[in-house]
Amino acid sequence: MSQSNLFIVMSIIAVISSQPVRGKDCVCELQNSESAFPESKLSRVEITALECIRNISSEKMTEVDRLVLGLQHRLQQLNENVSMLEKEDNGNLYGAVSLRIIQLELAEIQDLLDKLGTTNTNNQQLSTEMADQLRDMKYTIAELENFDHTMVVLKDQENQRIKRHLKLCEEELNATSPPPTPTMGNCGLGQMVNVSGAKTYSLTVYGTSYSFGAWGRDANPVPGDENKYWLVVLSSSNVFGHFVRQYNSLSTILLGIGPTDTHISSSNPTTNTIQGPNMVMYENALYYNCYNTLNVCKFNMTTRTVTNVALPNDAGFNNKFPFAHLASAYSHTDMDFAADESGVYVIYATTSNFGNVVISKVETSTPPVLSQTWSTTLHKKTVTNTFMVCGVLYATRYLDKDTEEIFYSFDTKTNTERYDWRIHIKKLQTNIKFLNYDPRDHLLYVYSDAYILTYEIMFR
Incomplete structure (x- = not known):
């Protein structure tokens, strides 16, 4: 309800209260001209956000990295075994065995390539779906902000912006050389x-x-x-x-x-x-x-x-x-x-x-x-x-x-x-x-x- 409508209603109540009619009750019928808040839209946004979090997991994001690392290792091992086969001078005593090992490694490499292709396809499809859902959520949130007549959301956003500026100012005033960030170990491999x-x-x-x-x-x-x-x-x-x-x-x-x-x-x-x-x-x-x-x-x-x-x-x-x-x-x-x-x-x-x-x-x-x-x-x-x-x-x-x-x-x-x-x-x-x-x-x-x-x- 807007502030002008609220003022009118309060004025009517004041008039009625000041002029009582003996033996009768006064009844006011109030009608809200504003449309109802679309709670169902907010619920859909929350459900969609939860689905996005569930679908985009850290395990899925690192799957490609794991497959690529595995592929690099297998290719390096294959190269070493082929080099060893080329250097072998044993009258073909172990040649068949070495070739069989190389065949098995080629099969493992092909399996990794197939998994990598499937994972990339799935990730591309997931990325497209998530982009569509995020766009829909953005539009819905913009619609819901129209119901914020008292500007609570905008004022909160402005307050957060001012707080960030104040924090930056304090950091600049008290700035000293930051200590180095500790890392695990000392040889640069990372965590x-x-x-x-x-x-x-x-x-x-x-x-x-x-x-x-x-x-x-x-x-x-x-x-x-x-x-x-x-x-x-x-x-x-x-x-x-x-x-x-x-x-x-x-x-x-x-x-x-x-x-x-x-x-x-x-x-x-x-x-x-x-x-x-x-x-x-x-x-x-x-x-x-x-x-x-x-x-x-x-x-x-x-x-x-x-x-x-x-x-x-x-x-x-x-x-x-x-x-x-x-x-x-x-x-x-x-x-x-x-x-x-x-x-x-x-x-x-x-x-x-x-x-x-x-x-x-x-x-x-x-x-x-x-x-x-x-x-x-x-x-x-x-x-x-x-x-x-x-x-x-x-x-x-x-x-x-x-x-x-x-x-x-x-x-x-x-x-x-x-x-x-x-x-x-x-x-x-x-x-x-x-x-x-x-x-x-x-x-x-x-x-x-x-x-x-x-x-x-x-x-x-």
Whole structure:
């Protein structure tokens, strides 16, 4: 009702009130000349807005990025395998096998291209539909603003504009040089946003009897070893190992062809042999937990010599602080080893830190030396695995037999912790016994119940 009509009505009421008629009631019939507020239009706008939010999800927006990253990885792998096939000189002994691998990779690439085309088509259709809906909502909102006779909306918009100007003025008056924005890690990759589905999935030549082990590539190889892969299977009680097996390419390790074995010792287990499934290869040396000791061992693959450095006396070993989840513990996983863009780390727990995770940088000298150390609030027995990326420790936990979750991080650059990561890894076997990051290809290398897998990390 407009202010003029309201004034007339009030005047009529005043006149009637001042001239009462004895024994009779005075009745005024009021008629509103304004049209009713179209509440149904407002409801339709709200429903349309909710549909837009539901249809345009972050998962759909990043689908194209994930497919493109996967396609780039497969093309790079195909190029490497074709180059390897061209260099092979084995009298066509493995030529047919290599060609079959290349055929499978071409089929995977075609599948990714098909998915990418379908996703682009769906996104274009969604974009067209959303543009039409947004245009309709804009027109409807403009119509509804005509019912704002008291100018509430316009005045609120003006107030917001004035507040923004005042804030800008205050910021200009109090302006100082802003501090640099902290970023995760220190190597420029950006924030981790997702982990792809398994890129590689194969049973080792040892079969399902050996469910604990580790594999991967040298994080910082010596010249000539850039394409080599290593594999360690704990062949004694699923706890101990005494030799390292190496392959010349990814295809040969997946097929178990032409390995080279390098023995730490002739027997197993004994002094300086491997204890537990957590280890890492860096600069042609294997870093691992020495048998029945608090020592970090460094085994030089060329000279076949072992040097070591001891952890603090209150550090856990021999199943004092293993990785675990509610159902079970992973045997002899007190020490975990990780490599990233800056070097080698050992992850463990101490009684002085109440069983919480401690990170120590391992200087790769001979013998190795523990340098900078960080203490966290993450209890080690709530964790199933850890890995390092750009100086940031990430921890995983067991959700169920199909899903592992990256849930925690500790940035050694800023000493900040986060427990709110919700990045899921889709498992193809129940238990991940070994997990490590390769800074050269940004892949996670996984040993899961006798199977070897790779997953790709995606960064923003």
